[in-house]
Every structure is written in C-alpha cells, then in structure tokens.
Amino acid sequence: MGEKMKELNSPLRAYVVLTLLGGLALLSWLSAELGTLDWHPRSLASLILWSVMIAVAAMSPIPLPRGGATVTVTSALDFAAILIFGPAVACWFGVVSDLLTNVAVKRNPLYKVAFNLGQIVVSIGVAGIVYEQLGGKVGPAFNPDQSQILPLLAAPLVYFFMNTGQISLAIGLKERISALRIWQTNFQWEILHVFFFLPFGILLALVHLRIGPVGVALFLIPLFLARFSFKLWIDTKASHIATVQALVSAIDASDPFTRGHSYRISKYAVRIARHLGVSEREVEEIEYGALLHDIGKIAIQHDILLKPGRLDDNERELMKTHPKVGHDILRGLKFLSSAAEVVYCHHEQPDGKGYPRGLTSERIPMGSRIIMVVDAFDAMTSDRPYRRGLSPEIAYEELRRHSGTQFFTEVVESLINLHSSGALFDEIDVEQLEMYTSDQFNSRILEEYVMKKLEKTYGPDKERFLEKMRGRREDRDSAIPIASTIDPNERAPQVGAAADSENGG
Numbered sequence: 001m002g003e004k005m006k007e008l009n010s011p012l013r014a015y016v017v018l019t020l021l022g023g024l025a026l027l028s029w030l031s032a033e034l035g036t037l038d039w040h041p042r043s044l045a046s047l048i049l050w051s052v053m054i055a056v057a058a059m060s061p062i063p064l065p066r067g068g069a070t071v072t073v074t075s076a077l078d079f080a081a082i083l084i085f086g087p088a089v090a091c092w093f094g095v096v097s098d099l100l101t102n103v104a105v106k107r108n109p110l111y112k113v114a115f116n117l118g119q120i121v122v123s124i125g126v127a128g129i130v131y132e133q134l135g136g137k138v139g140p141a142f143n144p145d146q147s148q149i150l151p152l153l154a155a156p157l158v159y160f161f162m163n164t165g166q167i168s169l170a171i172g173l174k175e176r177i178s179a180l181r182i183w184q185t186n187f188q189w190e191i192l193h194v195f196f197f198l199p200f201g202i203l204l205a206l207v208h209l210r211i212g213p214v215g216v217a218l219f220l221i222p223l224f225l226a227r228f229s230f231k232l233w234i235d236t237k238a239s240h241i242a243t244v245q246a247l248v249s250a251i252d253a254s255d256p257f258t259r260g261h262s263y264r265i266s267k268y269a270v271r272i273a274r275h276l277g278v279s280e281r282e283v284e285e286i287e288y289g290a291l292l293h294d295i296g297k298i299a300i301q302h303d304i305l306l307k308p309g310r311l312d313d314n315e316r317e318l319m320k321t322h323p324k325v326g327h328d329i330l331r332g333l334k335f336l337s338s339a340a341e342v343v344y345c346h347h348e349q350p351d352g353k354g355y356p357r358g359l360t361s362e363r364i365p366m367g368s369r370i371i372m373v374v375d376a377f378d379a380m381t382s383d384r385p386y387r388r389g390l391s392p393e394i395a396y397e398e399l400r401r402h403s404g405t406q407f408f409t410e411v412v413e414s415l416i417n418l419h420s421s422g423a424l425f426d427e428i429d430v431e432q433l434e435m436y437t438s439d440q441f442n443s444r445i446l447e448e449y450v451m452k453k454l455e456k457t458y459g460p461d462k463e464r465f466l467e468k469m470r471g472r473r474e475d476r477d478s479a480i481p482i483a484s485t486i487d488p489n490e491r492a493p494q495v496g497a498a499a500d501s502e503n504g505g
Helices: 002-006 010-036 041-058 075-085 087-105 110-133 146-175 179-186 188-210 213-217 220-254 261-275 280-291 295-299 313-319 322-330 334-344 366-380 392-401 409-421 444-479 496-500
Strands: none
Touching: 010 087, 010 110, 010 146, 041 075, 041 087, 075 087, 075 110, 075 146, 075 188, 087 110, 110 146, 146 179, 146 188, 179 188, 220 261, 220 280, 220 295, 261 280, 261 366, 261 409, 280 334, 280 366, 295 322, 322 334, 334 366, 366 392, 366 409, 392 409
C-alpha cells in the first residue's frame, strides 16, 4: 500500500491488514447469496436510488474533534438497507459509500481506504448476521411486530459498537493512547445517535417496501437536518478544544522555563484520574483544569515570574493570587466552569493550610487533589535555572513525607505506582513529544521515557534525534547545580516538595 503504509507502526500496520482481510472474507461469504435473489427491473431501480442516496450522504463527512476521524449520516441508510435488501447488498452499499468518501472526497492514502473498506463491511455484515440470527425478517417479509423487537434493537447497537470500536482502536494504535479514551472522547455520546437511526431506518424500510423508492427520497431532508445538528455539536466541541489550546499557548509564552509543563500535568492527571476510577465526564474537566491550572500567572509581572532566585515575602504573596486570577478568567466560559473550580483549588491542602481559601479535604475537588501532586512531582523532576531535577526516587520520598497534610495520600500512591510501572505515560502522544523535550529546562523523567520509547519504536531511524537529546542533556548536567532535596524557602511559601512547584504554581 505504498510508502505511507511503511510509515505506520507495526501493530497498526498489522491491524489494517487484518481488518481489510476480514472485511473481504466476510464480503465474499455473504455475496454467495446474491445469486439466489430474484432480480427484476424494480429491484435494479431500487439499487440505483439507494446507491445515489448513500453516495450523497457519504460525500458529506463530519470531522471528529480529536483523532482525525470523520463520521457520516449513512448509519440510518445502512440499517435500512439491511432490512430491505439483506446484509450482502447492504455491505456492497457500504463499499460504494466507503470508496466515495475516502477516494473521491477525502483522497485518503491507500492504507486508510483499505482499513475503512474492511471495517465498514465488518460493521454492516456482522450487524446484518446478528439481525437475521435473532429472527429478523428481510425484504417483503419485514414487519416490525413484537417478534422483531430484539433483532431490531440488537442490529443497530452491534453496528454502532463495531464501527466506532474499530475506528477507536485504529486511532489509539496510531497515537499510542488508550482506544477506550478515543471512544469516550469522540463516540460516547454518539450512542444516542442509535436511537435516531433505529426508528428512522425502520421508517425508511417500511416506506420503501410499502410505497416504493420514490417515497424514500422524501426522507433525505430530515436525514440531512440530523447531519446538520450533529455537525453543530462536533463544531462546538472542536471550538472548546481550540480555545483551551490557545490559552495553554499563552501560559507557555508567559514562562519559557516551564514550557510544556501544563501539557505534561494534564496527561499525568488524566492517567491518575482514570486509575482512581473517576468518571469520564469528570476526567475531561480535570484535563481542562490541568492544562489551565497556571493560567492566572499571565497576570503576574514577568520580573517576578522569571526571577531566577528566591522570592521575597511580597512576591510570594503576589504569586499566591494566581489560582483566584485563573478562576476569574475561566468561570465566564460555560464549558470551563467546572475546570475553573479545579484551578481555584489546586493549591489547597488536606490539612487546610493551603491557599487561597484554606479549604480542607472534603471541599477540595478531585481534580485539584490530583493536580497538586502531579504539579509538585513534575516540578521536582524538571531542570530549572538554579538546580538540576531530582530523581523519581527522591521525589517519591518528598511526596510521601507530606502525604496526608500537603498532599492526598491516595493520589500520591497512585502516582508512584503508575510511574514505577511505566503506566504514568500512557496518555502521552509520543509523536508530539520532541517539542516538550527540546527546551533547556524540562522534565527529566519524560525525556528519559521519550528517548527509550522512540528508540524502541523506531530504532536507528530516530538515532540522530536521540543523540541530539543525549548531547543536550550532557551539556545541561555540567551546567546545572545538583539539588539533593528541595529548599523550602527557595521560591515559594510552602514546605517540602511543593515548595518548588513552578514558582509556587
């Protein structure tokens, strides 16, 4: 499949090939029944009409907010095609739809065309088989009575989970992140779409069988109204992500010494949140809060923010205002209202000695509890102009020393367990990491992880980049003083590990 296929990592390459072969095998097996069908002019007219409708729907794809995938409104047509023509013909409609979308509209590389061809055949074919095996009737025999309830409910659900599951796994393998997270981000709420195309598909089938193909054409208008409403939702999600990214860029620009810090904190926080069993909706709020936890620092004078030495009392008090400033900036954005509270509380402590409000454990959001730990851990293990980053083991000791007073114990132990096993980095997109490991003062633990990951994944293809990183690190090690522990008075008002948490941040 050309040079593009060679650029894929081995698991994704194998998955694409297996999906294509599986789809072709299923299509071949199902197509054996086509010779037994009674073809006549009306059947051919119906096939042509349905091909046109599916083509029109397929040529209007909607991009998803994350992962680079798209969706169309062909789901209702696919389901109706199963009811009218059976799974074999429905799969061939899926082939036509896929080729139009991927070749004529998006002009995807061959490996994407191959994967999408395989996965759509598998999705439609398996859904159709499940429908028939549960007693579902096809063609003139179709009648949505009580005996058809189970197959009519099962088929669209199987179609949905097969379709979105295969796409999520492909994106997850490509970006080396959890396929479940991809599914939850892009498709979790789209399951409501099933309850739209279930009745709509049934209605399309009944109109086709009772009135004829012409009656079906009248349903194109509500079908594309549904597409329009879904696109509005997708566009809203995309604008939210773009807004957060712009704000993060402002944070990075305000303090070049901590560039990439917010990105790392967000990935660590998301991993710990999932490890602790936090709901996916709250995970998204935690991710936004972690990305924007230092947004209030853009109001701090640069000579204070970038001061290489110890802050005086007045400067420390001014630095302690950044959680409230960040809260005030974010609370006006409705989709960031929960994240604003996380930002407000990310320096509060279990013992009530945090700031700015001195809250105790019960009143501190889970996101804030997680961020205060990962913020301190990243600060301790990152190089700064005045000291070299600590080893993870020393950082563990600092966190545990203040566990229960400054930090929440369950979060500390979760971080240590995840980092010790290497799972803390599961949410990191390795392909994007050069920009987060190429600055003078950066995360040592992440740099070490990236070097090992790239070397393992790409071998000699990344050797030049690895050598550059190693050389930069050797130069840095000779220039940065070693810090065996954290000086409580060095840069911030707090004791222990968090004392160096990004200038008190």
